[in-house]
Amino acid sequence: LFPVMAHGYSDDMLARMAPIARDAENAAARAWRTGQLTVVAAAPTGGLGAIVTPLFGLHRCIGVLSAELRHDEDSPAVQAVATIIAAQLSTVVPAWPAGSLTPSGSASASEARSA
Numbered sequence: 001l002f003p004v005m006a007h008g009y010s011d012d013m014l015a016r017m018a019p020i021a022r023d024a025e026n027a028a029a030r031a032w033r034t035g036q037l038t039v040v041a042a043a044p045t046g047g048l049g050a051i052v053t054p055l056f057g058l059h060r061c062i063g064v065l066s067a068e069l070r071h072d073e074d075s076p077a078v079q080a081v082a083t084i085i086a087a088q089l090s091t092v093v094p095a096w097p098a099g100s101l102t103p104s105g106s107a108s109a110s111e112a113r114s115a
Contacts, residue, residue, distance in 0.1 A: 001019060001020040001021075001022060001028055001029060001032060001063070001064070002017070002019040002020070003017050004063065004093060005089075005093070027039075027040045027050060027052040027066070028052050028064050028066055030052075031052040031053065031054050031064045031066075032054060032061050032063070032064050034054075035054050035056070035061050036054065037051065037052070037053045037054070037079055037082065037083060038051070038052045038053075039051055039052075039073050039074060039079070040052070040073070041073060041074065042069070042070070042071065042073065048068040048069060048070060049068070049069050049070075049071070049073035049074075050066055050067065050068050050069065050073060051066070051067050051069065051073050051078065051079060051082045052064050052065070052066045052067075053065045053066075053079075053082045053083050053085075053086035054086065055086050055089055055090040055093060056087075056090055057090065062090065062093065062094075063090075063093060064086075065082065065085060065086040065089055067082060
């Protein structure tokens, strides 16, 4: 998983965001694997919380929408709005090409790019 679109981050910050393994133990990977909205609560002493909502294509999860929030990440209304925005985004964010989903070793890099 890696950023495809972003808002509110500098180019420098985006360049430092490394890909996330799909089996990683974090909110983005969990939302992608489970297909369910995931909440990261803000620390009681302050800081940001987050909502991560899956983006669904025709047959599977194609990505996630993550949003950092100053408060109210637990609010059902906020979670509903995040889900609505994710549903709208999923119509404009294309799924990754099928060739990229081929298990490693079973297709050459050129075959994967041409799929």
